[in-house]
Amino acid sequence: MKQENFEIWMIDYLSDELEGKDILNFEKHLEENKDHRKQFEALKETWSQLNDLTIPEASTTMDEKFYVMLHDKMEAQNHKKESGFAWLKSVAESFKKPQLAFAMLILGVGIGTGYLLNGDSKNDSTGGTVNAVVDSDTETEEVRGQLVLTLLEQSSANKRLQGVNEAAKLNDANERVIKALFATLNNDPNVNVRLVAVESLAKYVDTPEVRMGLVKSIEFQNSPLVQIALADLMVALQEKTSIESMKQLLEQPDIDNTVKQKLEESINHII
Amino acid sequence: MQELTNNALMLKVKSGDLDKLGLLYERHKKRLFGFFYNMNSDAALSEDLVQNVFMRILKYKHTYTGEGSFTAWMFRTARNVNYDYYRKNKSEKNISEVSEVAYKLEDSATIEQEIQDKQNIRVLNRAMQLLAPEKREVLVLSKLKEMQFSEVAQILGCTEGAAKVKAYRALKELRSIYLQLERR
Numbered sequence A: 001m002k003q004e005n006f007e008i009w010m011i012d013y014l015s016d017e018l019e020g021k022d023i024l025n026f027e028k029h030l031e032e033n034k035d036h037r038k039q040f041e042a043l044k045e046t047w048s049q050l051n052d053l054t055i056p057e058a059s060t061t062m063d064e065k066f067y068v069m070l071h072d073k074m075e076a077q078n079h080k081k082e083s084g085f086a087w088l089k090s091v092a093e094s095f096k097k098p099q100l101a102f103a104m105l106i107l108g109v110g111i112g113t114g115y116l117l118n119g120d121s122k123n124d125s126t127g128g129t130v131n132a133v134v135d136s137d138t139e140t141e142e143v144r145g146q147l148v149l150t151l152l153e154q155s156s157a158n159k160r161l162q163g164v165n166e167a168a169k170l171n172d173a174n175e176r177v178i179k180a181l182f183a184t185l186n187n188d189p190n191v192n193v194r195l196v197a198v199e200s201l202a203k204y205v206d207t208p209e210v211r212m213g214l215v216k217s218i219e220f221q222n223s224p225l226v227q228i229a230l231a232d233l234m235v236a237l238q239e240k241t242s243i244e245s246m247k248q249l250l251e252q253p254d255i256d257n258t259v260k261q262k263l264e265e266s267i268n269h270i271i
Numbered sequence B: 001m002q003e004l005t006n007n008a009l010m011l012k013v014k015s016g017d018l019d020k021l022g023l024l025y026e027r028h029k030k031r032l033f034g035f036f037y038n039m040n041s042d043a044a045l046s047e048d049l050v051q052n053v054f055m056r057i058l059k060y061k062h063t064y065t066g067e068g069s070f071t072a073w074m075f076r077t078a079r080n081v082n083y084d085y086y087r088k089n090k091s092e093k094n095i096s097e098v099s100e101v102a103y104k105l106e107d108s109a110t111i112e113q114e115i116q117d118k119q120n121i122r123v124l125n126r127a128m129q130l131l132a133p134e135k136r137e138v139l140v141l142s143k144l145k146e147m148q149f150s151e152v153a154q155i156l157g158c159t160e161g162a163a164k165v166k167a168y169r170a171l172k173e174l175r176s177i178y179l180q181l182e183r184r
Helices: A003-014 A020-032 A034-052 A060-094 A098-152 A157-168 A175-187 A191-202 A208-220 A224-237 A242-250 A257-270 B006-014 B020-040 B043-059 B070-089 B097-107 B113-130 B133-143 B149-156 B160-183
Strands: none
Touching: A003 A020, A003 A034, A003 B160, A020 A034, A034 B113, A034 B133, A034 B160, A060 A098, A060 A157, A060 B020, A060 B043, A098 A157, A098 A175, A098 B020, A157 A175, A157 A191, A175 A191, A175 A208, A191 A208, A191 A224, A208 A224, A208 A242, A224 A242, A224 A257, A242 A257, B006 B020, B006 B043, B006 B070, B020 B043, B020 B070, B020 B133, B043 B070, B070 B133, B070 B149, B113 B133, B113 B160, B133 B149, B133 B160, B149 B160
């Protein structure tokens, strides 16, 4: 046997690429060939030692950097699309001749018919991909959740604002995202970010914990704008448990007059 | 559980559905980090290089054809990122580090087996770093989880047989460096 063939065979064996009978054949060959057995014994040890090389866990900074980069690229792409639409619009406006409109209509009908006819023949084969799409959507939601968490931790208010906006796009936020949104609502130094957090959380008011969190948050707020946004939300939800929190806020000596009036009105609406 | 394949996801990224890159990142970040870490033993640098891989994937997404394995395409990009980094920085670790290892080995001559095992791993790690980058690379790729030699060959741009021969010879040289370090 040529040395090179033996080298390939040994690597096949070491990397578990041999199966059944081939494994036995290799082992039998080693028993019969002293020199190859010696080579094998020496390298086998080093090969298995390679499994012991430890790799540390990557830090969370890696995820943060990635998601911020991805978000920036997605934003840049959206801007491009928007400017593309503006261009399309200007082109469309210049095509106001009835003949051209009629020709476009005919073309559209033709494409639509072709698509429908073609679609029928494909229906049988699409069943298998439905699950894949659903699972992929779940995975996408997880990734979007990760993006939200990363953006909410950024020092730039603009990035945090984008994070809260991304949260609003989630179909179903997980516990970590909800917690992060509440931390933003109660602690973010930027009023705009807190205001958008109210809107994002409003999407999950069917969850009792979220409703309760929003009620509790009323007391923490010192910005009149956020206080008013929360009061409006409580009225819309007809949340009776919020009355106590609003009353406590009313007792604060430095309360803004407009907010005071708003809270009194809100309490009356809920009662 | 049925998932969209890496290839299907990458084609979506190519067509402009950029957030699918997040899924590919989640699926492959550990392996890529492991690849770079085994190549340079520097965690912070490895994190940056993983980031560079995904930036490059976005930049060159139009070149992705969907033929062949996505993993192989991604690791070819990773290889290029690694080469470009070292070409720019010219900081490949050099042989002078052997003396440092030898010193550490003398220190640990009388200590317990457990510590000896750890030391052996350190020596092996050092031996890996002393191996020529292209040889280190073939070993790192061969030992990556779920990576078949057919894919290693695609990444290296050679036949499967040639990839295995390269792995064998790299392994042999690694052992030789390891024994040299151990004897000192």
